[in-house]
Amino acid sequence: MKLYTFDAAPNPARLGMFMQYKGITLDTVQIDLGTQEQLSDAYRALVPEATVPALILDDGTVLCAVIAIVHYLEEQFPDKPLLGRTPDERARVLNWNHRLFSDIFSAAADAFRNGHPSYVDRALPGPDNVAQLPELVERGRTRLAQGFAMLNEALESSPFLAGEQFSFADVDLLAAIDFAKWAARVTPDESLEHLHRWRAEAKAALTG
Ligand SMILES: N[C@@H](CCC(=O)N[C@@H](CS)C(=O)NCC(=O)O)C(=O)O
Numbered sequence: 001m002k003l004y005t006f007d008a009a010p011n012p013a014r015l016g017m018f019m020q021y022k023g024i025t026l027d028t029v030q031i032d033l034g035t036q037e038q039l040s041d042a043y044r045a046l047v048p049e050a051t052v053p054a055l056i057l058d059d060g061t062v063l064c065a066v067i068a069i070v071h072y073l074e075e076q077f078p079d080k081p082l083l084g085r086t087p088d089e090r091a092r093v094l095n096w097n098h099r100l101f102s103d104i105f106s107a108a109a110d111a112f113r114n115g116h117p118s119y120v121d122r123a124l125p126g127p128d129n130v131a132q133l134p135e136l137v138e139r140g141r142t143r144l145a146q147g148f149a150m151l152n153e154a155l156e157s158s159p160f161l162a163g164e165q166f167s168f169a170d171v172d173l174l175a176a177i178d179f180a181k182w183a184a185r186v187t188p189d190e191s192l193e194h195l196h197r198w199r200a201e202a203k204a205a206l207t208g
Pocket of ligand 1: 034
């Protein structure tokens with residue numbers, strides 16, 4: 001299998017942290033989003049979605065959703081599980097991953113891509129051009145602040161997002177907070193004490 005990615009981008013960062021924690025190394029090619037290499041004919045012939053990361057399996061299957069890639073890799077590399085050890089835990093991890101993707105990552109992406117001059121007509125990733133909607137910048141920033149408050153509440157009664165164990169839900173939230181900071185200039189308010197407590201512990205769990 002072969003991984004196409006661009007380490008500096010947020011969805012590749014989610015996958016990168018998962019692989020780092022589990023000690024997975026793969027045959028990897030960097031696709032430079034800075035020069036729009038993802039839109040080149042050569043890359044689109046391999047990955048019609050024109051996004052990174054993409055994992056191409058030995059039978060030619062192309063996986064271009066991070067959640068699918070990590071599920072595949074978790075099966076291949078079962079040590080240090082990050083997707084839950086029981087059916088309940090697996091469901092909670094997946095529930096959070098979906099919620100973080102639709103509520104937090106998409107809000108940060110909206111705030112970034114609908115205002116940045118380099119993303120005129122590239123307001124959404126993918127092969128087709130999509131016009132910017134400037135109203136989505138402030139809406140994205142508001143959604144991030146609301147999302148962080150919701151997460152703070154959820155973490156009041158739980159050490160990690162999906163329960164007692166560090167999981168891919170926590171990896172996703174670490175990546176989402178980094179993304180929100182540089183892309184939307186939104187950081188969790190200092191008053192969100194449970195979120196800050198969780199963040200220090202999640203960073204320690206990731207590297208420990
Ligand atoms: N569909 C992917 C998300 C992939 C994605 O949006 N990747 C971004 C980088 S973070 C990308 O490839 N952008 C290309 C572009 O902006 O044209 C998933 O579900 O994990």
